[in-house]
Amino acid sequence: MAKRVKNNVAIIGCGPGSMSHMTLGALKRIQEADVVVGSRRLLNLFSEVKAEKFILGKNYRTLLTKIERLRARKHVVILVSGDPGFFSYARLVISKLGKEHCDVIPGISSVQLAFASVGLHWCDAYFTSLHGRKSELENLVDVIKAHDKVAVLTDVSMSPKVVCTALKKGGVKGKKIYLCENLSLKNERIREYDISSFSKADSENMNLMIFLSEGHN
Numbered sequence: 001m002a003k004r005v006k007n008n009v010a011i012i013g014c015g016p017g018s019m020s021h022m023t024l025g026a027l028k029r030i031q032e033a034d035v036v037v038g039s040r041r042l043l044n045l046f047s048e049v050k051a052e053k054f055i056l057g058k059n060y061r062t063l064l065t066k067i068e069r070l071r072a073r074k075h076v077v078i079l080v081s082g083d084p085g086f087f088s089y090a091r092l093v094i095s096k097l098g099k100e101h102c103d104v105i106p107g108i109s110s111v112q113l114a115f116a117s118v119g120l121h122w123c124d125a126y127f128t129s130l131h132g133r134k135s136e137l138e139n140l141v142d143v144i145k146a147h148d149k150v151a152v153l154t155d156v157s158m159s160p161k162v163v164c165t166a167l168k169k170g171g172v173k174g175k176k177i178y179l180c181e182n183l184s185l186k187n188e189r190i191r192e193y194d195i196s197s198f199s200k201a202d203s204e205n206m207n208l209m210i211f212l213s214e215g216h217n
């Protein structure tokens with residue numbers, strides 16, 4: 001394994017969004033930071049932390065260059081939602097800085113909390129993400145037909161409604177759908193549908209969908 005060096009950047013999994021789902025190890029690294037990088041939503045969780053803050057958005061590539069420079073003199077932490085190992089900015093950071101310069105601090109993933117909330121195990125689940133990955137929608141019909149249990153991350157443009165319209169068109173039938181919205185937050189909602197009743201579902205914000213074949217648990 002590559003030798004760890006001082007002044008590693010910490011990539012911190014912040015869990016699904018509420019402070020109660022963060023680990024003590026993650027909180028300690030954030031409190032010790034000189035520089036904190038993260039989405040506005042995650043930075044807002046740490047308004048009392050006296051570090052320099054950078055909002056992560058469409059600037060994610062230019063910020064990487066800045067992080068690389070700052071790393072030499074400062075303790076830099078990067079906040080990501082859920083777990084860093086699951087569809088996150090961590091992949092890009094590690095490929096730019098090298099894994100020997102990164103400490104990855106795990107967090108509770110949105111999928112872990114979703115499966116826990118609906119009382120299902122997830123060791124036999126298939127996972128995919130449409131978050132910023134429009135092209136994946138094409139494969140989704142085949143993926144959902146081929147697997148009994150599928151978790152799908154969505155986003156504002158690849159919304160649950162867009163997903164269900166594509167599945168209906170693709171002839172997907174016999175699936176229960178759990179729509180898990182704003183997990184761990186005050187406005188959390190977890191609702192159950194099938195493909196035909198889904199058109200009634202309104203959904204905003206952060207969503208994750210679980211598709212389950214009838215008779216499967």
Ligand SMILES: C[S@@+](CC[C@H](N)C(=O)[O-])C[C@H]1O[C@@H](n2cnc3c(N)ncnc32)[C@H](O)[C@@H]1O
Pocket residue numbers: 015016017080081082083084085086087088108109110111131152153154155180181182183184185206207208
């Ligand atoms: C860029 S991915 C990051 C996933 C993250 N690394 C994880 O482990 O959960 C962002 C997507 O995760 C899902 N997500 C994250 N937090 C969520 C929450 N609190 N409730 C529902 N879905 C959430 C949504 O599908 C969102 O668009």
